[in-house]
Amino acid sequence: MHGDTLSATFAALADPTRRAILARLTLGEASVSELAGPFEMSLVAVSKHLKVLETAGLISKSREAQWRPCRLETAPLRGVDDWLETYRRFWSESLDKLEAYAASLKRKEEKDAK
Amino acid sequence: MHGDTLSATFAALADPTRRAILARLTLGEASVSELAGPFEMSLVAVSKHLKVLETAGLISKSREAQWRPCRLETAPLRGVDDWLETYRRFWSESLDKLEAYAASLKRKEEKDAK
DNA sequence: AAGTTAATTAACTAATGAGTTTATTATGCA
DNA sequence: TGCATAATAAACTCATTAGTTAATTAACTT
Numbered sequence: 001m002h003g004d005t006l007s008a009t010f011a012a013l014a015d016p017t018r019r020a021i022l023a024r025l026t027l028g029e030a031s032v033s034e035l036a037g038p039f040e041m042s043l044v045a046v047s048k049h050l051k052v053l054e055t056a057g058l059i060s061k062s063r064e065a066q067w068r069p070c071r072l073e074t075a076p077l078r079g080v081d082d083w084l085e086t087y088r089r090f091w092s093e094s095l096d097k098l099e100a101y102a103a104s105l106k107r108k109e110e111k112d113a114k
Numbered sequence: 115m116h117g118d119t120l121s122a123t124f125a126a127l128a129d130p131t132r133r134a135i136l137a138r139l140t141l142g143e144a145s146v147s148e149l150a151g152p153f154e155m156s157l158v159a160v161s162k163h164l165k166v167l168e169t170a171g172l173i174s175k176s177r178e179a180q181w182r183p184c185r186l187e188t189a190p191l192r193g194v195d196d197w198l199e200t201y202r203r204f205w206s207e208s209l210d211k212l213e214a215y216a217a218s219l220k221r222k223e224e225k226d227a228k
Numbered sequence: 229a230a231g232t233t234a235a236t237t238a239a240c241t242a243a244t245g246a247g248t249t250t251a252t253t254a255t256g257c258a
Numbered sequence: 259t260g261c262a263t264a265a266t267a268a269a270c271t272c273a274t275t276a277g278t279t280a281a282t283t284a285a286c287t288t
Contacts, residue, residue: 014124066255074204
């Protein structure tokens with residue numbers, strides 16, 4: 001991920017409406033109107049927010065009749081996660097904690113898989 | 115971390131100059147002039163970038179004679195890390211990998227400590 | 229006291245961003 | 259064909275942002 005991509009990602013995430021849209025999309029695909037529903041702003045405004053997210057690669061759109069189902073794309077978020085890596089040592093004093101956390105996640109995964 | 119703080123954090127990070135400043139500060143404290151050195155823009159411009167970072171809580175400034183040493187503050191980055199948590203399951207297909215990575219880091223830490 | 233260095237403040241310009249309303253495109257349905 | 263729905267595009271307003279230069283504050287130096 002090169003610098004401009006990271007800038008576009010952060011800029012896209014710097015808006016609560018857009019973050020709320022991403023959060024909604026963790027539950028599954030949704031059309032533009034469905035995504036606009038909860039907000040007080042116009043549909044056009046939400047459509048523009050979606051354009052920003054799409055340009056940043058954070059969502060993709062498909063076509064289904066007159067609807068454009070949107071779905072979450074996480075590649076840019078992985079970019080953020082990678083970028084954060086440099087800074088984690090400043091707050092994760094104990095790598096033991098990370099290991100313990102990973103182990104607890106794994107236990108949960110195995111339990112959920114049953 | 116409430117919503118506006120997260121927005122301010124992402125907005126502050128959405129600029130390559132500011133991210134470069136943060137990267138520099140991982141090496142230790144630096145004055146405004148020292149931070150401005152590598153950039154082609156004016157000192158005033160860098161001073162403004164530092165103001166944005168300070169307002170977002172990403173750096174703090176102290177006083178030493180006529181200098182204002184800046185240092186990295188990672189609380190907002192931890193906020194980003196927490197926010198990312200919701201999305202990690204979309205790309206960390208294998209938690210085994212995370213566990214293996216944590217273990218390898220721990221081994222390195224123990225080796226380095228010798 | 230006078231001058232130098234470090235940094236901020238003030239005032240301004242140009243570009244970008246978020247929102248609006250109105251118009252247009254494209255699909256589905258009677 | 260004609261109409262309703264879903265979404266985008268165009269044109270515009272208002273606020274914010276990134277940068278500039280010039281002026282100001284504060285501390286050290288001679």
